[in-house]
C-alpha cells in the first residue's frame with residue numbers, strides 16, 4: 001500500500017490486507033455500540049486497531065481523542081468527505097477532535113507553497129465545519145503543520161529512531177521530503193497525547209493510509225514523555241494510537257481510484273452543478289447492455305458507482321438503500337431512473353452544504369489565522 005499513489009484496492013483484497021497487516025475486524029459487539037455511525041453500520045469501515053481502548057475510555061468517562069486531517073492541495077471532494085464525516089461522528093460520541101492541515105505534506109508531495117495552501121485550507125476547513133465539526137476549544141484543536149511546533153519537535157525526536165532501511169521497507173523508495181512528511185504525521189497523530197496528556201486516540205483513515213499508522217505505532221512504542229512526579233523525572237508511556245479503516249471509493253468513471261490526475265473520476269464540492277451532473281451521468285454502473293437484458297438478468301449493484309456513492313454519502317435511509325439493491329438485482333430498477341434520483345440527491349446535498357459553508361469561511365480564516 002502506498003499512501004501517496006493512486007493504486008486501487010479491489011474488494012477481494014481487503015481480506016488479504018487484514019491478514020497480512022494484522023488489522024482487526026470490527027466485531028458484532030463493536031458494531032452494535034456504533035450503530036449510529038453509517039460507515040460502521042454499512043460495513044464501509046471494516047477494520048481497526050486498538051478501538052477497544054476508546055470503548056474503555058468511554059465506559060470510564062476518561063478523555064480520548066479522534067485525530068484526522070486534510071492535505072490542502074485542492075477543494076473538498078468525494079474522497080475526503082468520508083474521513084471528514086468520520087471525525088465528526090467520533091466527536092459526537094464524546095472524543096475531542098484534533099484536526100490537522102497537512103500543508104507540509106502538500107509542499108513535499110505537490111510542491112504547493114504554504115501561503116497558497118493557506119487559502120485552500122480556509123476553504124477545506126469551512127467544509128468540515130459545515131459538515132458539523134464543533135471547533136470550540138474544549139471539543140477541538142485545529143492546526144497547520146507548518147505553524148505547529150509540537151509536530152516538528154516530534155519529527156526531530158523520532159527521526160533518530162529510524163533508518164533508511166526501515167522507511168524503505170514501509171514506503172518503498174520515495175523523495176526524502178515524503179519521508180519527512182511521514183514523520184511530521186507521526187507528530188500529528190501523537191499530538192493529542194503530547195498536548196493534552198496520555199489518552200487513547202483513534203485515527204479514521206482509508207486503508208491506503210495504514211503505512212502511516214504502522215509507522216506511528218512502531219515509533220510510539222519507543223517514544224515517551226518525561227514528566228515530573230514527586231520531584232522525580234519519570235518516563236510516561238503513550239497509548240499506541242488506534243485507527244479505523246474504511247474501504248476506498250473507486251473512480252466514478254470506472255478508473256482505479258478517485259484521483260486529481262483524472263477529473264472524471266470524482267467531483268469536488270466547489271464544482272458547477274452542470275459538471276457534477278455530467279460526471280454522475282457518465283459514471284459506471286453495474287447495469288446491462290439494454291433495458292431488456294437488465295429486466296431479464298438484473299443489474300449488479302455491488303459493481304455500481306451510483307449505488308456506491310449513495311451508500312457512502314447521499315442516501316440516508318438504510319431501508320431505501322436495501323430496497324434499491326433488491327430491485328436492481330431483480331431487474332426492477334433501471335439505471336437511467338436511478339441516476340436521475342442520485343443526481344437529485346447529490347445536488348440537494350451540495351446546495352445545502354454550500355449554504356452552511358458560506359457562513360463559516362470567516363470562522364475558518366480566524367481559526368487558521370489566515371489573513
Ligand code: SF4
Nearest residue numbers: 286287299304328338
Ligand atoms: S439500477 Fe442502479 S444500482 Fe443497479 S446497476 Fe443501475 S444504477 Fe446501479
